[in-house]
Amino acid sequence: MVRSTPKHASRTFIFVISCFGLLAAGLVADLLWASSKSSSGYHSIASNWAFDDSRSTVIVPHQQPQKAKEGSAVKDKKKADVPERVLSATFADLPAPELEWEKMAPAPVPRLDGAAIQIKNLLYVFAGYGTIDFVHSHVDVYNFTDNTWGGRFDMPKEMAHSHLGMVTDRRYIYVVTGQYGPQCRGPTARTFVLDTKTKQWSDMPPLPVPRYAPATQLWRGRLHVMGGSGENRHTPALEHWSLAVKNGKALEKEWRSEIPIPRGGPHRACIVVDDRLLVIGGQEGDFMAKPGSPIFKCSRRNEVVFSDVYMLDNEMKWKNLPPMPKPDSHIEFAWVMVNHSIIIVGGTTEKHPITKKMVLVGEVFQFNLDSLKWSVIGKLPYRVKTTLAGFWNGWLYFTSGQRDKGPDDPAPRKVLGEMWRTKLSL
Ligand SMILES: *[C@@H]1O[C@H](CO)[C@@H](O)[C@H](O)[C@H]1NC(C)=O
Numbered sequence: 529m530v531r532s533t534p535k536h537a538s539r540t541f542i543f544v545i546s547c548f549g550l551l552a553a554g555l556v557a558d559l560l561w562a563s564s565k566s567s568s569g570y571h572s573i574a575s576n577w578a579f580d581d582s583r584s585t586v587i588v589p590h591q592q593p594q595k596a597k598e599g600s601a602v603k604d605k606k607k608a609d610v611p612e613r614v615l616s617a618t619f620a621d622l623p624a625p626e627l628e629w630e631k632m633a634p635a636p637v638p639r640l641d642g643a644a645i646q647i648k649n650l651l652y653v654f655a656g657y658g659t660i661d662f663v664h665s666h667v668d669v670y671n672f673t674d675n676t677w678g679g680r681f682d683m684p685k686e687m688a689h690s691h692l693g694m695v696t697d698r699r700y701i702y703v704v705t706g707q708y709g710p711q712c713r714g715p716t717a718r719t720f721v722l723d724t725k726t727k728q729w730s731d732m733p734p735l736p737v738p739r740y741a742p743a744t745q746l747w748r749g750r751l752h753v754m755g756g757s758g759e760n761r762h763t764p765a766l767e768h769w770s771l772a773v774k775n776g777k778a779l780e781k782e783w784r785s786e787i788p789i790p791r792g793g794p795h796r797a798c799i800v801v802d803d804r805l806l807v808i809g810g811q812e813g814d815f816m817a818k819p820g821s822p823i824f825k826c827s828r829r830n831e832v833v834f835s836d837v838y839m840l841d842n843e844m845k846w847k848n849l850p851p852m853p854k855p856d857s858h859i860e861f862a863w864v865m866v867n868h869s870i871i872i873v874g875g876t877t878e879k880h881p882i883t884k885k886m887v888l889v890g891e892v893f894q895f896n897l898d899s900l901k902w903s904v905i906g907k908l909p910y911r912v913k914t915t916l917a918g919f920w921n922g923w924l925y926f927t928s929g930q931r932d933k934g935p936d937d938p939a940p941r942k943v944l945g946e947m948w949r950t951k952l953s954l
């Protein structure tokens with residue numbers, strides 16, 4: 529679990545490549561996935577939640593990463609003497625081909641940090657903040673066949689409203705823990721399952737402790753939940769549990785402890801493919817409630833965003849895969865599987881080093897599981913985080929989330945219900 533040294537990493541890489549080679553036969557089966565989003569994800573986001581930076585208190589309790597610290601005396605002096613070179617707000621944008629985006633019918637409500645699961649031609653969109661002081665407690669459903677929204681139904685009252693862990697076996701949707709209530713309240717351990725055929729909800733054994741935005745997947749008959757933040761929303765959690773499940777029922781009374789994840793923290797994509805479990809991107813730290821605030825008012829804390837990709841295979845040891853083209857978080861439900869590639873839409877990257885503002889991501893990434901190579905395959909209509917993505921009939925869709933202030937300002941602003949699609953050609 530220690531992060532690999534470069535040597536170890538390259539060995540791992542070769543090992544992984546050979547594993548994927550051996551699994552070529554298995555890939556055929558994966559093609560069957562091509563037209564449906566696999567399971568789903570997780571997550572949600574929280575980051576910049578204050579719609580406007582000016583409304584949130586910025587508290588950076590930790591030191592900046594060493595680099596900044598070491599040179600700080602020198603830097604401070606420089607700052608005083610030399611007019612500072614201006615670093616563009618958009619410095620983190622990567623070159624990306626234009627894509628033609630089509631605006632579809634907007635979701636009935638705007639939502640941030642919601643969750644989504646695609647089953648065949650339907651995208652179930654859950655929960656989320658409407659505003660920082662109001663959270664949704666219902667599900668909206670988008671039909672990719674006729675491109676309409678409909679079929680709204682309620683969630684259980686005790687279910688969390690954002691930052692959920694969520695995954696499907698293509699009939700049942702497992703909903704694990706998450707944040708209960710608006711602003712920066714803490715998470716609940718309560719866990720539920722939805723039968724999408726009957727729209728009936730049932731209880732599942734609660735997680736051993738509540739988690740905020742944990743990585744969640746079904747793997748080898750078990751519901752796996754790992755990472756996320758602890759109850760204060762900020763402290764990265766390393767624990768990993770699993771529970772045997774089948775047809776929407778827990779087969780065990782208690783969660784089992786599994787190998788902890790190398791780095792904790794919320795807002796990661798978690799995907800099972802070729803019988804391997806991948807955890808992609810995410811961050812350490814998040815907004816947390818201002819001490820003593822009766823409304824649990826959100827206040828910003830230091831965050832470190834990851835580009836890491838971790839993989840668990842049948843050895844049950846974590847290995848590193850090639851990292852993303854840049855650090856990316858708030859992508860729990862912002863991915864789809866298409867033709868043996870993982871496609872990731874938007875997110876957040878490291879904050880601006882000078883202004884310290886949150887920086888949103890405006891690219892679409894592809895991770896090709898045959899070559900284990902990342903690429904940037906297109907630009908979004910705007911930079912956006914915590915989008916909810918789907919794929920149907922050659923079209924990549926995304927809805928919801930929080931977009932940037934404009935082409936020249938990647939800081940977060942408006943919470944959206946917009947739905948967009950583009951024809952994908954890998
Ligand atoms: C989705 O749309 C298609 C085409 O209008 C329709 O036949 C189907 O019943 C819809 N599915 C649901 C669940 O509404």
Ligand SMILES: *[C@@H]1O[C@H](CO)[C@@H](O)[C@H](O)[C@H]1NC(C)=O
Pocket residue numbers: 562866867922952953954
């Ligand atoms: C996926 O592969 C199929 C078969 O090669 C191809 O027809 C299709 O266009 C591919 N899909 C995308 C989105 O590239």
